[in-house]
Amino acid sequence: MKTKIQPFYDRATFTLTYVVHDEESRDAVVIDPVLDYDPLSSSVATRSLDEVMGYLTKEKLRVRYVLETHAHADHLSGSQVLRRRFGADIGIGARIRDVQKVFKGVFDLPPSFPVDGSQFDRLFEDGEEIAAGTLRIEVVATPGHTPACVSYVIGDAVFTGDALFIEDYGTGRCDFPSGSADALYTSVHDRLYALPDATRVFVGHDYEPGGRALRYETTIGASKAANVQLSAATSREAFVAARTKRDATLAAPRLLYPSVQVNIDAGQLPAPHADGRRYLVVPLKGLYERSAASADGVRDVTPEQVAAVGGTARIVDVREPDEVNGELGHIRGAELVPLATVPTAAARWREDEEIVLVCRSGARSGRAAAALASAGFRRVMNMAGGMLAWNAAKLPTSGDESRAPGLSPTGKGAPIRP
Numbered sequence: 001m002k003t004k005i006q007p008f009y010d011r012a013t014f015t016l017t018y019v020v021h022d023e024e025s026r027d028a029v030v031i032d033p034v035l036d037y038d039p040l041s042s043s044v045a046t047r048s049l050d051e052v053m054g055y056l057t058k059e060k061l062r063v064r065y066v067l068e069t070h071a072h073a074d075h076l077s078g079s080q081v082l083r084r085r086f087g088a089d090i091g092i093g094a095r096i097r098d099v100q101k102v103f104k105g106v107f108d109l110p111p112s113f114p115v116d117g118s119q120f121d122r123l124f125e126d127g128e129e130i131a132a133g134t135l136r137i138e139v140v141a142t143p144g145h146t147p148a149c150v151s152y153v154i155g156d157a158v159f160t161g162d163a164l165f166i167e168d169y170g171t172g173r174c175d176f177p178s179g180s181a182d183a184l185y186t187s188v189h190d191r192l193y194a195l196p197d198a199t200r201v202f203v204g205h206d207y208e209p210g211g212r213a214l215r216y217e218t219t220i221g222a223s224k225a226a227n228v229q230l231s232a233a234t235s236r237e238a239f240v241a242a243r244t245k246r247d248a249t250l251a252a253p254r255l256l257y258p259s260v261q262v263n264i265d266a267g268q269l270p271a272p273h274a275d276g277r278r279y280l281v282v283p284l285k286g287l288y289e290r291s292a293a294s295a296d297g298v299r300d301v302t303p304e305q306v307a308a309v310g311g312t313a314r315i316v317d318v319r320e321p322d323e324v325n326g327e328l329g330h331i332r333g334a335e336l337v338p339l340a341t342v343p344t345a346a347a348r349w350r351e352d353e354e355i356v357l358v359c360r361s362g363a364r365s366g367r368a369a370a371a372l373a374s375a376g377f378r379r380v381m382n383m384a385g386g387m388l389a390w391n392a393a394k395l396p397t398s399g400d401e402s403r404a405p406g407l408s409p410t411g412k413g414a415p416i417r418p
């Protein structure tokens with residue numbers, strides 16, 4: 001087999017698509033094709049694919065497979081277009097099932113959405129050898145960026161997706177659900193770096209760091225010697241620490257939600273609604289999604305988080321009336337419901353609404369939150385540190401309005417008046 005590798009660069013998403021073919025048989029695979037998506041007009045286009053398809057047609061290639069290195073979070077896959085046009089099968093790592101399970105919940109997909117990978121034509125196991133006509137392809141599981149990531153070895157080349165980038169950029173981020181910097185270390189250091197040094201590496205993205213020209217090809221040897229994040233000499237501990245620290249600074253990918261919901265369904269656009277149109281889902285991140293688990297099993301939010309978006313949630317102050325009007329003040333819009341009266345008041349609340357409990361130090365409100373959670377309220381949170389922390393953070397308090405006799409500071413429900 002004499003292989004030819006043709007790269008295509010989608011500058012809008014910094015994605016490399018590769019066409020690999022056997023020059024004798026014309027059998028070909030396409031790795032990581034891109035379907036263009038413009039989020040502002042919410043429309044798809046095939047500009048990127050047209051270039052790839054033009055090449056496939058001109059070269060008279062027989063496309064055996066579309067190979068996905070993983071479920072991408074930064075672009076929609078063009079796999080279904082190639083499947084329809086060329087009759088290619090779509091393959092991905094078998095652990096796509098794990099990714100489907102996680103994101104089925106994130107997108108609240110219907111129970112009928114399969115999480116067994118059956119939307120794909122082939123699911124590849126680690127070490128599996130695929131025959132794409134005369135092309136021979138070896139699958140190397142390289143989890144870390146996502147659990148389902150695989151690299152494809154074809155001849156003297158390896159296609160690493162988002163596991164390994166050009167040495168001046170590093171590796172893929174590991175902060176997506178079920179991502180793992182520890183797993184990525186094993187994938188790169190122990191699996192990819194075990195390939196011969198001369199192996200040519202073709203990366204899934206290039207971000208042209210520092211304004212340098214596009215690069216998409218390196219070698220295992222060059223990566224081992226000089227990858228800025230993970231060279232052969234980098235220790236596991238150092239990599240995991242640095243990767244985790246860097247990931248904490250990264251914003252979510254621009255096309256995260258449109259990409260993932262389409263890509264876990266093998267690149268199929270969502271089924272049309274009754275009106276014939278397709279709709280992509282964007283989950284709204286509430287205060288609850290920002291909350292953190294605490295030692296006592298209650299979800300905690302910080303005063304800063306409450307100050308930022310608390311107005312979208314029900315804020316319940318469980319202190320006694322004299323405290324509410326004391327020197328710590330209270331949060332504007334809070335309902336004043338002394339601890340003992342919480343069960344009665346809660347009868348008026350919806351079990352799925354966001355409820356933030358507040359007290360002086362966070363102790364009483366923590367107990368109230370735990371009680372509400374066990375009574376079936378699903379999105380209750382405790383404001384950690386209470387009004388002491390709120391005041392320490394110099395956040396605005398509202399004391400004056402509620403001092404007027406008979407005036408509810410909230411305007412909602414029937415708060416206990418001071």
Ligand SMILES: [Fe+2]
Binds near residue numbers: 070072073074145
């Ligand atoms: Fe990715």
